[in-house]
Amino acid sequence: MSRLLVIGCGGVASVAIQKCCQNSEVFTELCIASRTKEKCDALKSKLEGKTNTKIETARVDADNVEELVDLIKAYQPAAVLNVALPYQDLTIMDACLKAGVDYIDTANYEPENTDDPQWRAIYEKRCKELGFTAYFDYSWQWDYKKRFEQAGLTALLGTGFDPGVTSVFSAYALKHYFDEIHTIDILDCNGGDHGYPFATNFNPEINLREVSANGSYWEDGRWVETKPMEFKSKYNFPEVGEKDMYLLHHEEIESLAKNIPGVKRIRFFMTFGQSYLTHMKCLENVGMLSTSPISFNGQEIVPIQFLKALLPDPASLGPRTVGKTNIGCIFTGIKDGKEKTIYIYNVCDHQECFKEVGSQAISYTTGVPAMIGSMMVVTGQWKKPGVFNVEEFDPDPYMDALNQWGLPWVVCEDPETVTVWRQE
Ligand code: NDP
Known part of the structure; x- marks a missing residue:
């Protein structure tokens, strides 16, 4: 076709x-x-x-x-x-x-x-x-x-998982569960273990830049910026267990703030283990995360690109990664005059993904929505002239496709909510 x-x-x-x-x-x-x-x-x-x-x-x-x-x-x-x-x-x-x-x-x-x-x-x-x-x-x-x-x-x-599926979850929550959404907490948990002291699950340059940068969240119509890893929380993720997570800046906050009418606060959290954070801090302190070229033995090198060459190729982590991811959103708001909280999430098993496509769950949870978004456009289900983020279209066919193509989701009513504290 x-x-x-x-x-x-x-x-x-x-x-x-x-x-x-x-x-x-x-x-x-x-x-x-x-x-x-x-x-x-x-x-x-x-x-x-x-x-x-x-x-x-x-x-x-x-x-x-x-x-x-x-x-x-x-x-x-x-x-x-x-x-x-x-x-x-x-x-x-x-x-x-x-x-x-x-x-x-x-x-x-x-x-x-x-x-x-x-x-x-x-x-x-x-x-x-x-x-x-x-x-x-x-x-x-x-x-x-x-x-x-x-x-x-x-x-x-932005038709990956986050952004992508998390943004479609937001449109779906607004369409079917709320008259008004007041807060969105996006929770990205990787409970997988690849056995290396330090490796990134996707492109190291993109991943390390994202994680070492200042955090930020949207509140009452404006951005609030935080220091890197300034806000910490713990959450007991279904099918994964309790994990530490940290507030980061993430790109879907920007589009959801524009496209979810009346939203008062949007935050993004990602889980990290202590070993990952200690390695990253050390690499940052010695300048290995820099994107500015330096001259070395007469050759120009970009430190973070050199680091990328040293780290395990994310594509090679598939066979050795065990455990599950849990990525989703907790929404609070109003329905029929009453306060309401729901959590929509997907759980994905690293080894199941590897058996199916030879990759771990991080690539899987991005690659499947990339196919689904392409399907929405080429079949004309999501097609109109202009530039759009995924939450601007009808979420229903996309949500059905997630169930069909390997990323089934769960709606949990009345879930645990997120409590944050400031780190020293
Ligand atoms: P990889 O580094 O594994 O792959 C990038 C690919 O792009 C490589 O094949 C590379 O080629 C190719 N490439 C790079 N530069 C060029 C160029 N100038 N011309 C042609 N090809 C080029 O990255 P990932 O697969 O991990 O990530 C792919 C995208 O997905 C990124 O944009 C990333 O930010 C995004 N992503 C989105 C997520 C989401 O949830 N929304 C989550 C994870 C990733 P070569 O093989 O020669 O290096």
């Missing part, structure tokens, strides 16, 4: 592509295009004979708009799924506009070089105006709204 061009062939892409191939009635043809074509060819060989989806591969530099446009025009897909890195969001959106196809991604734009003076000037103005200092925000991609509207094309932003 439709052709999809997937850009990137890393951990998330591998799952998204395998799920598209399971769903070959919708995705009849697929092109996997990435910087390293050998990885695309290896995935194609793994899948051929096991799917009715016809697979092609290509090499593409997604930083280069003209190369992308040539590829899109040659392959003529119904849409492009961007599961490369957030650095490539804008070039891929530009190419989709030029070539006239719909665009889908899982993470908002952030620049590769945060020292770029042109980017920095805009960033510093935004920090002052909005009051949060994360390197990523939606302004860059929301700025494409008029251009996508005029071209009659859809751009669907």
Whole structure:
């Protein structure tokens, strides 16, 4: 029925592509295009004979708009799924506009070089105006709204798990459980153990930047910024158990604050073990998380990229990770004049994911929603001209698809709520 061009062939892409191939009635043809074509060819060989989806591969530099446009025009897909890195969001959106196809991604734009003076000037103005200092925000991609509207094309932003499923949970809670949502606590728990003293579950550059940055939350119409890991909590996660968690800035807070009318507070928490935090602090203190190039033995290296080369490849964690993830949202608000609290969550088992697609649950919980978001767009269920976050569409078909494609969810009425305290 439709052709999809997937850009990137890393951990998330591998799952998204395998799920598209399971769903070959919708995705009849697929092109996997990435910087390293050998990885695309290896995935194609793994899948051929096991799917009715016809697979092609290509090499593409997604930083280069003209190369992308040539590829899109040659392959003529119904849409492009961007599961490369957030650095490539804008070039891929530009190419989709030029070539006239719909665009889908899982993470908002952030620049590769945060020292770029042109980017920095805009960033510093935004920090002052909005009051949060994360390197990523939606302004860059929301700025494409008029251009996508005029071209009659859809751009669907952030269809991973968080952002993505957590945002769809919010739209679903508003549609079926509340007249008004007052607070949203997004809880991202990874109860998995890979046995390494230190490793990241997805791209180390993106992951470490996110975790070492200042936290922030939305309250009463404005951002409140915190120091990294300033607010701590403990939560007893269904099917996982009690875990420490910390308040972080996260991108869906920005879009939910805009799209959930009347919401008073939105916070995001992620679980971390003490060993992870101690390693990260040490790496940060010695400068290994820096994105600014340094000269070493006559060669220019970016410390965090060098660190990435030393750390285990997230894609290699699958066979050794045991345990479960639990990601979801606790909502409070009003229904029929009465106060109400619900918790919608998904539990995903690392080893079950590995048996099915050869990846651990972090890639799985992002790759499945990337396929589902693409399905929503190419089947026309979520299609209108402009740039949209997932919570702006009808959540029901997406929620049904989560149950069907491997991420079943639970609605718990009257759950434990979150209590936070400030760390020394
Ligand atoms: P990986 O690093 O595993 O994969 C990235 C892929 O992109 C690699 O195949 C890489 O190629 C390719 N790539 C990088 N630069 C270019 C380029 N210039 N041109 C073409 N291809 C390129 O990352 P993940 O799979 O872990 O993450 C993919 C995306 O998913 C990221 O944007 C991440 O932020 C997002 N994500 C979203 C989550 C959510 O819940 N919303 C959760 C986790 C991740 P090569 O193989 O040559 O390196």
